[in-house]
Amino acid sequence: MQQFNRDRRRWLAAVRDISLGAAAAAAGMPAAQAQGTRSAADETGALRQAFDGMVDALNRGDLDGFWAAFHPSAIMIDEDAPWRFDLPGIKDHIAFHGGNLWEGFAWRPRDPRFRVVGSTGVVAGAATFRGKPKDAGYRLRHLLWSQGWIRDDGAWRTVLWHQSPVVGHVTRGSPG
């Protein structure tokens, strides 16, 4: 099934490229120029869709769907730990949290901004992490975060997720 989906994505991409080339020729425009113009908006929309899908999967507790958005080489710097995680490391960490420790959980992005250059994408913004651990009061934590994405085999995948708690950022008078 995965192979089928990969082949289908390649076929759809090929059809799109052929269509763009034909449209560009009709308009007297180099195909690459037309594709570049359309691709920027298309790819930003595709990146936004991939990002929304990943966040939605996380908030539904669909970890298979969530991890599907990650590249095997992904790195995460999480506000929950003062060092870097590789993908097995962050999966292990999330598996711990997913092990019946929470009554509710949500990661709500605020004002995400999207950037795309070629096959590289960046999303950055603020977020609220909120929920209720079992047998403890609710948790509410505000964050700043950025993500790196790459377009890999026709799909956008996360290669970096870096988030830090706003409480640690400098909000007081300086240097005082």
Next chain:
Amino acid sequence: MSTRESLDTTFTRAVGVFRGTGTVDDLMAFLSEEVLVIDEDTPFVLDRAAFRDDLDFHLGGLWDSLAWVPREQTIEVIGTTGVITGLFTLRGKPRDAGFRLRHGNFSLVCAWQDGRWIALSLTLGPLLGHILDGSPS
């Protein structure tokens, strides 16, 4: 030179402004016009112009000395995308105040465009706010 080595060289040159080996223009040349910056010194996202404004404020004679030292840096290149992560120490002495020493983690997402590397994001996070005590008590 491999793409990984060229990214390493570009990054080292860009942050030379904080080691006395480069200028702020070297750093800005590395940052895309569309770059998004999260700095541990501010609690919101900065665009390129806002980050330059912040740099100009700090580099305009407010410090007797200032250094940004990357540590345990890793660079990964996947196709035309480069990812740099690591820890850092910001250290120096503001004029008319005691020394400052701040540790954090950093990351950049870079793209290979028109024969050179540009950074689309620069994120600096403080270690101070990370969860270091028992949870969830």
